[in-house]
Amino acid sequence: MRERHCLELPPVAARGDGSGDAGPGMRLTEYFLPTLKETPSEAQIVSHRLMLRAGMIHQAAAGVYSWLPLGFRVLKKVEQIVREEQDAAGAQELLMPTIQSADLWRESGRYEDYGKEMLRIRDRHDREMLYGPTNEELIADIFRTHIKSYRNLPKLLYHIQWKFRDEVRPRFGVMRGREFLMKDTYSFDVDYAGARRSYNKMFIAYLKTFARLGLKTIPMKAETGPIGGDLSHEFIILADTGESRVFCHKDLLAFDVLGTEVDYAADLQPMVDQWTSLYAATDDMHDAAEEKALGDRLVTARGIEVGHIFYFGTKYSKPMNATVTTVEGGSVPVEMGSYGIGVSRLVGAIIEAFHDDKGIIWPEPVAPFNVGLVNLRPDDRACAEAGDSLYRRLRRAGVEVLYDDRDERAGAKFADMELIGLPWQVVVGPRGVKAGTAELKRRATGGSEELSLDAVIDRLAG
RNA sequence: CGGGGAGUAGCUCAGCCUGGUAGAGCACCACGUUCGGGACGUGGGGGCCGGAGGUUCAAAUCCUCUCUCCCCGACCA
Numbered sequence: 001m002r003e004r005h006c007l008e009l010p011p012v013a014a015r016g017d018g019s020g021d022a023g024p025g026m027r028l029t030e031y032f033l034p035t036l037k038e039t040p041s042e043a044q045i046v047s048h049r050l051m052l053r054a055g056m057i058h059q060a061a062a063g064v065y066s067w068l069p070l071g072f073r074v075l076k077k078v079e080q081i082v083r084e085e086q087d088a089a090g091a092q093e094l095l096m097p098t099i100q101s102a103d104l105w106r107e108s109g110r111y112e113d114y115g116k117e118m119l120r121i122r123d124r125h126d127r128e129m130l131y132g133p134t135n136e137e138l139i140a141d142i143f144r145t146h147i148k149s150y151r152n153l154p155k156l157l158y159h160i161q162w163k164f165r166d167e168v169r170p171r172f173g174v175m176r177g178r179e180f181l182m183k184d185t186y187s188f189d190v191d192y193a194g195a196r197r198s199y200n201k202m203f204i205a206y207l208k209t210f211a212r213l214g215l216k217t218i219p220m221k222a223e224t225g226p227i228g229g230d231l232s233h234e235f236i237i238l239a240d241t242g243e244s245r246v247f248c249h250k251d252l253l254a255f256d257v258l259g260t261e262v263d264y265a266a267d268l269q270p271m272v273d274q275w276t277s278l279y280a281a282t283d284d285m286h287d288a289a290e291e292k293a294l295g296d297r298l299v300t301a302r303g304i305e306v307g308h309i310f311y312f313g314t315k316y317s318k319p320m321n322a323t324v325t326t327v328e329g330g331s332v333p334v335e336m337g338s339y340g341i342g343v344s345r346l347v348g349a350i351i352e353a354f355h356d357d358k359g360i361i362w363p364e365p366v367a368p369f370n371v372g373l374v375n376l377r378p379d380d381r382a383c384a385e386a387g388d389s390l391y392r393r394l395r396r397a398g399v400e401v402l403y404d405d406r407d408e409r410a411g412a413k414f415a416d417m418e419l420i421g422l423p424w425q426v427v428v429g430p431r432g433v434k435a436g437t438a439e440l441k442r443r444a445t446g447g448s449e450e451l452s453l454d455a456v457i458d459r460l461a462g
Numbered sequence: 463c464g465g466g467g468a469g470u471a472g473c474u475c476a477g478c479c480u481g482g483u484a485g486a487g488c489a490c491c492a493c494g495u496u497c498g499g500g501a502c503g504u505g506g507g508g509g510c511c512g513g514a515g516g517u518u519c520a521a522a523u524c525c526u527c528u529c530u531c532c533c534c535g536a537c538c539a
Contacts, residue, residue: 037488037500038474042532062531116463117538134539167538168463175539182539234539308539342539376498411499418499429498439498 023395026369028404032069035416046241047351048173050360054420056347063170063178070420071347073368075181078346079160081212081365082183089205089264091156091185096138098162102128104137107320119166131164136316136338139186143334144322150190153324153334154198158185160343172243174348175304181344187337190324195311195335199231200268202339206235206307207257207275213346214363215306215353218248220280222308231337235307236282239353242302247286249278250299304349311337360421361444369402371460372422374413376429378405387428390438390453397461418443426456 034055042059043049051057056071067075083093099121105111111118111130119131132138139157147155160183170178187198203219210217215237222234236246238253255275262268279290282303291298317323317333324334342349347366354361364370371394375387387405394401402422404413410429417425427439427448438456441448451459 034472036473040473041468041475044533059531163539165538169533169535169537171533180539184539305539340539345539374498379497407497409497409499409501411501414499416500427498431498 023398024369024400025391025395026402027391028402028406031402033416033420034068035419037415043173045172045175045352046355047175047348050351050355050419051173051348054360057174061178063167063176065174065177065179070368074347074350074362074366075344077366077368078213078350079181079183079343082209082341082343082346083160085205085209085212086156086158086183086185088208088262089156089201091158091202091205093159094142094157095159096132096135096142096161098132098164100130100132100135100138102130104141104320105130108137108140108316109319110137117165117167119164132161133163133165134338134340135159135161135184136186136336137320140316140320140322140336143188144317144320147188147324147334149325150327153188153190154194155188156185156198156201157188158183158339172348174344175243175352177344180342183341183343185339187335187339189335190326190332192313192335195313195337196231197268199309199311199337200272201264202309202337203233203272203275204257204262204264204268206309206339206341208262209341210235210237210306211256211258212365213350214365215350216253217306218246218252218280218303219275220246220248220282221276221285222310223285231311233276233309234282234305235309236303237306237349237353238301238303239349240302241352242304244303244305245283246281246301246303247283247291248280248299248301249294250297252278252280253299304345304352305342306346306349307339307341309337309339311335355421358415359419362421362423364423367400367423368420369400369422371399371401371424371426372417372420373401373403374417374425374427375403375405376410376413376427378407380430380433382433383428383430386433386438386453390426390428390456393457394460397457399460424460426460 036053039049040052043052051071054070055068056074058066058068060066086093102111114133118133121129121131123129160181162179163182164179167176167178170176174180185202187195187202189195189198207217207219218236218238219233220236222232279294281287313335314333315336317336322334323331325331350363350366351360354363362368373387373391373394375383377383378387387403391401391403404417406413421443423443425441425443427441432438432450437450437452439448440451440456440459
């Protein structure tokens with residue numbers, strides 16, 4: 001790792017808390033968490049309802065949302081996991097702007113083709129601009145300016161940036177917004193074989209990414225459009241309330257990528273083959289003959305598309321003149337591919353996959369806080385001491401903790417805690433404090449146990 | 463882009479048909495009683511009824527136009 005020259009800032013979570021304690025935490029009396037008891041009438045699907053009720057987002061316009069502190073924390077965690085897996089696969093992060101010039105899009109021919117989905121803007125000089133729905137043109141322009149030789153290939157470049165697509169009908173909250181946060185990677189190779197290697201890297205990186213988020217993912221062959229070939233896959237995560245029906249071989253569900261150490265420099269084709277050899281299809285691509293052949297090995301489920309990767313060859317490099325010199329000294333348009341993950345959409349998708357009738361059940365890697373510390377009686381001296389002490393010790397141990405020190409009824413606190421779905425709850429009340437214990441509760445199972453305060457720390461900090 | 467629905471308090475909604483001083487529950491503020499699963503009492507604050515025209519002595523209510531949001535379908539990360 002490189003040495004750090006940057007200013008050391010306190011962790012984001014630690015700011016704004018006047019307690020003076022070190023460590024990642026927040027007191028609910030100070031936190032901006034506008035939860036709702038009633039469901040706003042506009043929300044239809046469960047993730048949208050829960051995100052509004054849990055105070056994660058606030059609608060700004062149709063399909064456009066502000067991310068409130070709790071939702072923002074989750075978004076950042078998802079983003080960070082996506083980033084880490086891109087970096088691990090050898091992709092390099094950069095940042096392209098949201099606003100683009102129409103000129104580049106004229107070069108590729110897409111300015112006319114894209115239609116009303118593209119938000120077009122004019123600046124004060126009446127120049128035609130647009131809010132980027134994707135970035136192939138921009139990245140191709142960067143590439144052609146700076147890379148000229150096969151010797152500088154391959155390259156995998158990505159950014160995580162807001163996009164805007166003026167959907168006719170945005171819906172499902174952040175799952176189908178008009179403005180959305182997307183990670184898009186672009187690959188550059190001198191030939192098809194190289195493009196395939198890049199494709200495979202992203203394929204595996206995607207499996208890793210979604211697995212780390214706690215999701216079951218199934219890659220499915222997707223329409224390849226005019227390019228043809230077999231290099232296009234959608235990544236579908238399974239969720240009971242998912243938007244589309246999917247079919248697959250049941251053995252796919254047992255595949256585990258988390259335990260596998262991946263060497264991105266090695267040949268990844270065998271691993272990709274393993275994942276693509278078994279049948280998997282979305283509703284519209286489903287083959288009845290396959291269904292029959294599989295019999296009881298076929299699984300029918302519901303899913304949500306959270307990623308899409310595809311190879312498109314010279315579709316943009318040719319018209320935009322992004323070429324490289326070859327070993328032989330000739331010049332060829334660079335082979336490209338693009339690889340997207342809907343980061344903001346994933347937040348909704350994760351909720352679709354993990355919730356119950358009381359609220360969200362966050363997988364630990366993306367939970368906004370790991371522990372919700374509930375003080376049932378902050379006005380009671382013994383409770384306040386026990387609660388404050390636990391809060392301090394958990395933070396010192398580096399545990400992200402949200403401390404409910406509000407003067408509210410027990411029921412309201414429990415309901416809010418279930419709603420925002422932190423993986424662990426620690427309940428401090430007069431009953432336990434007398435015996436020197438607190439209750440440790442797991443959100444996912446509802447199971448709980450009475451432990452001494454020390455045992456609670458050991459368990460959560462361990 | 464076709465078809466439907468809705469805009470009244472922060473949220474959920476009633477009132478509109480049949481014009482006559484704008485309501486409820488929750489939320490909010492104060493005080494008191496409560497306190498291990500969304501308490502209770504008393505008092506209080508808050509809305510040009512989405513906007514613009516029109517009809518009328520009088521419009522949340524009737525008429526016209528417009529904006530916004532939501533739902534179903536076709537499309538998409």
